[in-house]
Structures are given as C-alpha cells and as structure tokens.
Amino acid sequence: MTTHVVNPYDVAVAQFDEAAERLGLSQAMRAILRKPKRELTVNFPVRMDDGRVEMFTGYRVQHNINRGPAKGGIRFSPEVSLDEVRALAMWMTWKCAVVGIPFGGAKGGVLCDPHYMSPGELERLSRRYTTEISVLLGPNSDIPAPDMNTNPQVMAWMMDTYSMHQGYSVPAVITGKPLAIGGSEGRLEATARGVRVITREAIRMLDMLPESCSVVVQGFGNVGSITARLLHEMGCKVVGLSDISGGVYNPEGIDVPLALRYSKEHGQLYGLPGAQMITNQALLELPCDILVPAALENQLTGENAGRVKARLIIEAANGPTTLEADRILNQRGVTIVPDILANAGGVTVSYFEWVQDLQHLFWTEQEINQRLEEIMTRSFVAVREKAQEQATNLRMGAYLLAVARVAEATEIRGVYP
Ligand SMILES: NC(=O)C1=CN([C@@H]2O[C@H](COP(=O)(O)OP(=O)(O)OC[C@H]3O[C@@H](n4cnc5c(N)ncnc54)[C@H](OP(=O)(O)O)[C@@H]3O)[C@@H](O)[C@H]2O)C=CC1
Numbered sequence: 001m002t003t004h005v006v007n008p009y010d011v012a013v014a015q016f017d018e019a020a021e022r023l024g025l026s027q028a029m030r031a032i033l034r035k036p037k038r039e040l041t042v043n044f045p046v047r048m049d050d051g052r053v054e055m056f057t058g059y060r061v062q063h064n065i066n067r068g069p070a071k072g073g074i075r076f077s078p079e080v081s082l083d084e085v086r087a088l089a090m091w092m093t094w095k096c097a098v099v100g101i102p103f104g105g106a107k108g109g110v111l112c113d114p115h116y117m118s119p120g121e122l123e124r125l126s127r128r129y130t131t132e133i134s135v136l137l138g139p140n141s142d143i144p145a146p147d148m149n150t151n152p153q154v155m156a157w158m159m160d161t162y163s164m165h166q167g168y169s170v171p172a173v174i175t176g177k178p179l180a181i182g183g184s185e186g187r188l189e190a191t192a193r194g195v196r197v198i199t200r201e202a203i204r205m206l207d208m209l210p211e212s213c214s215v216v217v218q219g220f221g222n223v224g225s226i227t228a229r230l231l232h233e234m235g236c237k238v239v240g241l242s243d244i245s246g247g248v249y250n251p252e253g254i255d256v257p258l259a260l261r262y263s264k265e266h267g268q269l270y271g272l273p274g275a276q277m278i279t280n281q282a283l284l285e286l287p288c289d290i291l292v293p294a295a296l297e298n299q300l301t302g303e304n305a306g307r308v309k310a311r312l313i314i315e316a317a318n319g320p321t322t323l324e325a326d327r328i329l330n331q332r333g334v335t336i337v338p339d340i341l342a343n344a345g346g347v348t349v350s351y352f353e354w355v356q357d358l359q360h361l362f363w364t365e366q367e368i369n370q371r372l373e374e375i376m377t378r379s380f381v382a383v384r385e386k387a388q389e390q391a392t393n394l395r396m397g398a399y400l401l402a403v404a405r406v407a408e409a410t411e412i413r414g415v416y417p
C-alpha cells in the first residue's frame with residue numbers, strides 16, 4: 001500500500017484554494033482559512049513495562065473555531081506527522097460545516113504503534129498525552145474523539161485524566177466514550193451508519209439498485225468492518241475486504257458475518273476461508289461497482305486511478321484520494337462522494353453525545369439513528385444540488401457549501417478589524 005507519497009496538507013490546501021477561487025473569497029479571508037489557528041507539539045515521557053522511559057511526540061491542531069468549539073479525533077500511528085494532523089484538522093472544519101453542526105475543526109495524533117504496546121503502556125501514553133494537550137481541551141474549547149487506532153477505552157482514559165485535573169467529572173470534554181461514563185448510544189457505529197446512508201443516496205442518484213451492486217471495502221477497523229456489515233445487510237454483494245495484513249476476494253460474494261468472526265478470532269482477515277488472498281493494491285483495482293476506502297490517506301493515486309474499476313467511490317477514510325487521482329477519476333466519469341460528507345456520521349453522533357453530556361439527558365439509540373439519518377440525507381441532497389447548480393462534482397459541491405458557511409461565520413464575527 002502506498003502511503004504519504006503526497007503530503008495530505010498540500011491536498012487539503014489545494015482543495016480549499018479551488019473552492020475559495022470559485023466562491024470569490026477575498027485574499028484576506030483566504031489567508032485566514034488556509035492556515036490552522038493553533039498548533040501544539042508535545043514531547044513527553046512514558047514508562048514502558050520493562051522499566052525504560054521512552055519519549056513520544058504528539059500533536060493537537062485546531063484549524064478553525066469560528067462556528068464552535070474545535071472538534072476532531074485522536075490518531076495513534078507510527079506514520080503521524082504534523083502536516084497530516086493539519087490536513088485532518090482542516091477537513092474537520094469543512095466536515096462540521098457541511099453537515100451543519102456547530103463545531104470548528106481539530107485533530108490530534110501521537111507517533112506510536114499501539115499494535116506493539118501493552119494495555120498498561122497505552123494507558124500511560126494516553127493519560128500523559130492528554131495532560132500535555134490539556135491546555136487546549138475543554139467542553140467549550142476543544143473536544144477530542146476516536147480516530148485510527150484509538151477507541152472508547154482510550155477516550156475513557158482521556159476523559160478521566162482531564163477530569164482528575166479539574167477535580168470533577170467532565171464527560172462533555174471527550175466523545176466516543178463508553179456508555180457507562182456518558183457515551184452515546186450509536187456512536188461506535190455512527191461513521192459507518194452515515195456511510196450507509198450516503199451510499200444508499202448515491203446509489204439512488206446513479207439509478208442503481210443495492211442488490212445489483214458489488215462492493216469492495218479497504219480497511220476493516222471501526223469504519224470499514226461496520227460499513228461492510230451494513231452494506232451487506234442493505235443487499236449489496238461484498239466481494240473484497242482488507243486490513244493491514246492484505247486483502248481477501250471472492251467474486252461470488254464474501255460471507256461478511258464470517259469475515260467479522262474470523263477477523264476477531266485471528267486478529268486479521270488473511271486466511272479467510274472461501275476467499276482468495278490479494279494485496280491491498282490489487283484490492284483497489286478489483287472489478288466492482290462501489291469502492292469504499294476506509295483506512296488511510298493517499299490510497300488512490302495518479303499511479304493506480306486509471307485502473308480503478310468502480311463506478312462509485314465512497315470516501316469513508318479521510319483523504320484517500322490524491323489530487324492527481326481525483327482529476328483522473330473525474331475525467332473517467334467515476335462518481336466520488338468526498339470524505340467531508342461521506343464519513344461525517346461519526347462527528348454528527350459525537351455532536352449528539354456532547355449535547356447529551358451537557359444537558360445530562362440521554363436519547364435512545366432509535367432517536368440517535370433517526371437524527372443521524374435526517375442530517376446525512378439532508379446534507380447529501382444539499383451537496384448534490386450545489387454540485388448540479390454549479391456544474392461541478394460532489395467534492396466541490398461539498399467544499400462550496402462548507403467553505404461559504406465558515407467564511408460567513410468568520411466575516412460576521414469581524415475577526416480581521
Ligand atoms: N472512527 C471514526 O469515527 C472515524 C474515522 N474516520 C476515518 O476512517 C478511517 C479508518 O478509521 P477507523 O476505522 O476509525 O480506524 P481503525 O484503527 O479502527 O481501523 C483502521 C483499519 O485500517 C487498516 N489499516 C491500517 N493501516 C493499513 C495499511 N497500511 N494498509 C491497509 N489497511 C490498513 C487497519 O488494519 P489492522 O486492523 O490490521 O491494523 C484497520 O483495519 C481513517 O481515515 C479515519 O480518519 C473518519 C471519520 C470518523
């Protein structure tokens with residue numbers, strides 16, 4: 001799998017620049033929105049199980065807070081970089097604006113490989129990182145959530161650490177928490193549920209039927225595995241899946257419930273009975289109707305975009321398509337539903353979790369899913385209409401909506417006297 005060949009921040013800025021140009025934003029407004037508002041780099045020690053003290057580096061970047069508190073996940077990965085976190089923070093700003101929830105954009109990351117850390121080491125790292133970035137955090141200022149390689153347990157440690165410093169429980173400072181400490185029904189599945197709604201709407205737009213669609217999903221973590229299950233339940237034929245160990249393929253359809261059980265038991269998809277083993281690269285080029293990248297940035301590149309067979313790409317991951325790939329795929333008539341719309345279900349239910357924590361009143365899973373469904377459907381329609389009205393693609397439609405909303409909030413607050 002090719003990663004980080006292209007700098008994701010360059011991609012994010014170029015996407016913004018095109019929208020700013022089309023919207024005719026002033027040079028001053030472009031300068032404000034192009035750069036992150038705040039960036040914090042932290043270097044901190046963690047005691048490892050063998051007694052050694054190891055130094056780790058982490059980041060928290062707030063891109064924009066003009067529409068509300070900074071919001072965005074925390075990623076643990078050996079490939080985290082400041083530019084990656086900057087890009088992810090900027091995408092969060094547009095994502096929250098595109099679905100109309102009152103947050104700005106932020107993201108955080110720590111350079112580490114949790115696959116090689118014990119639960120104790122991971123807890124000490126999570127707590128120390130939270131302490132280091134706590135100058136930025138707060139239910140009204142900056143609210144983290146899960147992203148790659150972080151989960152409800154990590155969120156619980158982060159919330160507990162922040163609360164210890166305050167002297168009382170502050171559930172609204174973190175979302176994606178376990179239910180027992182103020183988490184929301186439906187948050188674990190929310191990103192994938194949003195992807196399902198968006199896929200359904202995109203299928204309708206293209207006059208396709210779920211039962212006649214074959215699907216490939218790259219990534220089998222929180223987003224990828226639940227998306228595969230939900231699309232399988234919607235009637236699609238899932239023919240390809242992958243995780244870091246590689247891809248599995250069956251043109252007749254993969255038994256998704258079996259794949260879920262197998263991955264849980266074996267810690268990987270590699271070896272799944274009834275499927276052919278392939279590489280992650282080959283997976284992206286499989287014959288299928290719908291491709292759902294749900295792992296990393298820069299998966300669809302200038303190199304492989306010409307060989308992608310899918311007719312519809314749903315960007316469940318953040319930034320899976322480089323600028324070059326985007327251009328090639330658009331020229332080839334492939335429909336791409338952009339990340340800032342396709343994966344916005346996660347932050348939407350994070351918003352519900354934050355609201356519930358602040359009001360100390362909790363909703364049922366049915367209420368959560370219904371509100372999520374409404375917001376995702378409405379946002380898809382708004383993006384599609386904007387794209388049609390401006391004779392552009394869905395990515396630019398989403399950007400035009402989102403950037404205009406953030407620019408309006410910035411203008412109206414009068415932030416450049
Ligand atoms: N969690 C959320 O709520 C949201 C997540 N996203 C985005 O969705 C994407 C996935 O996030 P999430 O599911 O939470 O993360 P997870 O950590 O739960 O899962 C990531 C998946 O990607 C796989 N993966 C990692 N590296 C590679 C690689 N080099 N090649 C192939 N597969 C790889 C992992 O494999 P393995 O399991 O073997 O490590 C795992 O299956 C990210 O882009 C994230 O930013 C977007 C919105 C919200």
Ligand SMILES: O=C(O)CCC(=O)C(=O)O
Nearest residue numbers: 072073145147346347350
């Ligand atoms: O739930 C959230 O607050 C943010 C999730 C996230 O990091 C993302 O949408 O990329």
